[in-house]
Amino acid sequence: MRDVAVVGFAQRQMKDFDGSPTCVELLVPLFKECYEQTGWTRHDVGFWCSGSSDYLAGRSFSFVQAVDAIGVIPPVNESHVEMDLAWAMYEAWLKIQTGEVDTALVYAFGKSSAGVLRRTLALQLDPYTMTPIWPDTVSLAGLQARAGIDAGLWDERAMAEVAQRSLTAAESNDYAVRKGGSSVDDLLARPMYADPLRKHDCAPVTDGAAAIVLAAGDKARAVRDNPAWLTGISHHVDPLSMGTRDLTRSPSAQRSGAALDLTGVEVAELHAPFSHQELVLRRELGLADDVVVNPSGGALVSNPMFSAGGIRVGEAARRIWSGDTSKALAHATSGPALQQNLVCTLSSTPEGTI
Amino acid sequence: MPRTLSAPVAVAFDYTRSTGPVLGRFLTGLRDGVVVGARTSDGRVVVPPPEFDPVTHQATTDFVQVASTGTVTSWVWVPEPVKGQPFDRPFAWALVTLDGADVPLLHALDVASPADVSTGMRVQVRWADERVGAITDIAGFEPVHDGGRGASGASLEAPSDDPVTGVITPVGLDYVYAASPEESLFYRSLAEGKLVGQRCPTCEKVYIPPRSACPADGSPTVEEVELPETGTVTTFCIVNVPFLGQKITPPYVSAYVLLDGADIAFLHLILDCAAEDVHMGMRVKAVWKPRDEWGTTIENISHFAPIDEPDADYETYKKYL
Incomplete structure (x- = not known):
C-alpha cells in the first residue's frame, strides 16, 4: 500500500445558500483555500472526484456544470459519485493506490434547501415497495430510534445527552448552523416532533460544500509537517429493506470498524444525522468512554447533504495537523437509518497502515 | 433585492418498471387483496418477498400467504406529512409484522394522535378502493379493535393467470430553483x-x-x-x-x-x-x-x-x- 494523507480541507455550510444548485460559486473559493493550504495550482492535482446528486439540484448533469470551478483546459482526470464526499475520497484513495496519480482533490456539494429534503431522499429507497408511499428520512430514523427505546438500549435522555454535547461543542465551530447548548432537562422539556424524535434529535437541513486534498508519500510531507495519514479505510452496506434488518444495530458499521485497527483512537468524528445513531455507532465501533466524540458538533449541528460525511474526515484531519491528536477515526453514512457506512483512521504517522 | 433570481420548478416523471416474478407475485397478491410473503433459507417468512435469498442467493420461489392483520413492532409520528404519502393529515408510520410473517412491513397507520399508537398494538390492512397491483393498494393500516387473527400460513396456489408484470410510479419533485x-x-x-x-x-x-x-x-x-x-x-x-x-x-x-x-x-x-x-x-x-x-x-x-x-x-x- 502507498502511504496517503489528507493534506487539505475546506468547508462551507449554511442554512440557505443564496445561489445556484450547481454551487459553482461556492466551490471556487473552496478550491482557492485548498490551493493556499497546499501551495499547489490546479495543475498539481492528479485526480478530481466529486459527490453530488441531481435529485438535490433539481436539474440534470449538475456535476458537469460544477466542473467549471476546476477549469478544464487542458483536460483533467475527473470522476463523480452520487454519494457523499467520503466515498469520493475513497475513489481517489484507490486511484492513488493504483500508482496512476500521486495527488487528488475531492469535493462535494448540495443545496438541500432547494426542495423538501426529507421527501427527496425517499428516492433512495426501494422503488417498488417504498418510494411510492414516500417514507421520509426523518420518519425512518424515528422508527429506528423507537426500536432502540423499546429494546431498552437507549432512552430519550441518552439521546438528549448526545444533542446537548453536540450543541455545546458547536459553539466553537464557525460552520455550525445550529449551536448553543442548554441542558439535558431543557432539551427534554421541548415538544416532540416526529415522536420519539424532537427537532434537536434531527440534523438541520443544511446547504453547503466541502473539499479534501489527498497526497501520497513525499508529496504529502512537502505540503505539511503533520499530514493526516489515512492508515485504514473500509466501507460496507446493509440491506435496504427496513424489515429485514435489526434497526438497533448497524452491522455494516461494525464490520467496517472491525476491518481497521482502532486501538489508540483519541477522537472520533461520527456522521450521525440523528442523535440515537451516534449511540448505535459508538457501540458498533466499540469506542471506549474516553474517546472524544464529535468535537466539531457533528452532523446534528450541520449536515450538508453529500459533504457532511467527508467533513467528518476533514475535521479529524485538522486535529492531526495541529498536533492535538495522534490518532482519529472518521465515519460517514449514507442511505436510510445507517444503511451504508464508511470508517477510516487518520494518524500522525503512516506506520501501521492496513 | 436578493442576490439571485429564483423560480419554482416542478420535475416529474412516471417511472415504468417491470416487476419480475417475485415482486410481481407480491403486487399481484395486493391487487387481489392478499398479502404474499416468501420463506427464506433461514425459515423466516419475509414480506415483501426478497427477490433473492440473502444467505443462499437463490431466486425466491417459496411463496406464502400471510394475514392482513398484524402487530406493530415500531412506529413514528408524522406531524407534517409530505406530498405523496398515504395520508395528507398527521399519521404514523409503522413497522407491522403480519400474522404468519416473521419480519415487519413498512406502511402508514391511520390514527389521530400519537396517543393512539403503541408498540405491540394490533392493526389490519385497509385496502384501497381501487387496486392496481402496487404497494399503494394498501391504503394503510388501521387499528383492530377485536384483536382478530386472520388466516395465514397457507402455501399459495398457482399464480394468477393474469399476473402483475409492471408498475408505474409517478415521481414529482418541487424545487425553488435559483x-x-x-x-x-x-x-x-x-x-x-x-x-x-x-x-x-x-x-x-x-x-x-x-x-x-x-x-x-x-x-x-x-x-x-x-x-x-x-x-x-x-x-x-x-x-x-x-x-x-x-x-x-x-x-x-x-x-x-x-x-x-x-x-x-x-x-x-x-x-x-x-x-x-x-x-x-x-x-x-x-x-x-x-x-x-x-x-x-x-x-x-x-x-x-x-x-x-x-x-x-x-x-x-x-x-x-
Whole structure:
C-alpha cells in the first residue's frame, strides 16, 4: 500500500445558500483555500472526484456544470459519485493506490434547501415497495430510534445527552448552523416532533460544500509537517429493506470498524444525522468512554447533504495537523437509518497502515 | 433585492418498471387483496418477498400467504406529512409484522394522535378502493379493535393467470430553483433589453450567459461586458421532428449564435427565412418581442433573423466550433 494523507480541507455550510444548485460559486473559493493550504495550482492535482446528486439540484448533469470551478483546459482526470464526499475520497484513495496519480482533490456539494429534503431522499429507497408511499428520512430514523427505546438500549435522555454535547461543542465551530447548548432537562422539556424524535434529535437541513486534498508519500510531507495519514479505510452496506434488518444495530458499521485497527483512537468524528445513531455507532465501533466524540458538533449541528460525511474526515484531519491528536477515526453514512457506512483512521504517522 | 433570481420548478416523471416474478407475485397478491410473503433459507417468512435469498442467493420461489392483520413492532409520528404519502393529515408510520410473517412491513397507520399508537398494538390492512397491483393498494393500516387473527400460513396456489408484470410510479419533485448571481445579472439585463456577459480575468474570454467560473481555467469572472445583438451562426440543425411542448411548426432551425465580441456561442432560433437558407457563417440579429412582454428571460428575444451582410469569414469562428 502507498502511504496517503489528507493534506487539505475546506468547508462551507449554511442554512440557505443564496445561489445556484450547481454551487459553482461556492466551490471556487473552496478550491482557492485548498490551493493556499497546499501551495499547489490546479495543475498539481492528479485526480478530481466529486459527490453530488441531481435529485438535490433539481436539474440534470449538475456535476458537469460544477466542473467549471476546476477549469478544464487542458483536460483533467475527473470522476463523480452520487454519494457523499467520503466515498469520493475513497475513489481517489484507490486511484492513488493504483500508482496512476500521486495527488487528488475531492469535493462535494448540495443545496438541500432547494426542495423538501426529507421527501427527496425517499428516492433512495426501494422503488417498488417504498418510494411510492414516500417514507421520509426523518420518519425512518424515528422508527429506528423507537426500536432502540423499546429494546431498552437507549432512552430519550441518552439521546438528549448526545444533542446537548453536540450543541455545546458547536459553539466553537464557525460552520455550525445550529449551536448553543442548554441542558439535558431543557432539551427534554421541548415538544416532540416526529415522536420519539424532537427537532434537536434531527440534523438541520443544511446547504453547503466541502473539499479534501489527498497526497501520497513525499508529496504529502512537502505540503505539511503533520499530514493526516489515512492508515485504514473500509466501507460496507446493509440491506435496504427496513424489515429485514435489526434497526438497533448497524452491522455494516461494525464490520467496517472491525476491518481497521482502532486501538489508540483519541477522537472520533461520527456522521450521525440523528442523535440515537451516534449511540448505535459508538457501540458498533466499540469506542471506549474516553474517546472524544464529535468535537466539531457533528452532523446534528450541520449536515450538508453529500459533504457532511467527508467533513467528518476533514475535521479529524485538522486535529492531526495541529498536533492535538495522534490518532482519529472518521465515519460517514449514507442511505436510510445507517444503511451504508464508511470508517477510516487518520494518524500522525503512516506506520501501521492496513 | 436578493442576490439571485429564483423560480419554482416542478420535475416529474412516471417511472415504468417491470416487476419480475417475485415482486410481481407480491403486487399481484395486493391487487387481489392478499398479502404474499416468501420463506427464506433461514425459515423466516419475509414480506415483501426478497427477490433473492440473502444467505443462499437463490431466486425466491417459496411463496406464502400471510394475514392482513398484524402487530406493530415500531412506529413514528408524522406531524407534517409530505406530498405523496398515504395520508395528507398527521399519521404514523409503522413497522407491522403480519400474522404468519416473521419480519415487519413498512406502511402508514391511520390514527389521530400519537396517543393512539403503541408498540405491540394490533392493526389490519385497509385496502384501497381501487387496486392496481402496487404497494399503494394498501391504503394503510388501521387499528383492530377485536384483536382478530386472520388466516395465514397457507402455501399459495398457482399464480394468477393474469399476473402483475409492471408498475408505474409517478415521481414529482418541487424545487425553488435559483440562478447563480452571474446568471441573475444576465436575466436582469435582458429585462432591460441588454445582453450582458462577463470576461475571464485570466484568459480574457467573454462568456454569455456569464458563468460563475471560467470553464477553461476556473477563474471567477467578474468584469461585466455588454454585447451587441448581432452575431454569426457557427453551427445549426433543422428540426423536423415534432415533440411534446413544441411551439413552432417544423421544419425550423436551432442554431448556435456567436455574438460579436463573445467567446462562446449560445443556442437560439433562426427564423424569418427558409430553413434551407440557414448556413454556417450567416450573419444574424436578435429580434425582440414587444417591450411590454419582457421579463427576466431569454424569451425576450423571440429569435434571430438574417441581416444583409456578407457571411463571416470561416477563420473568425472556426475555433468556436
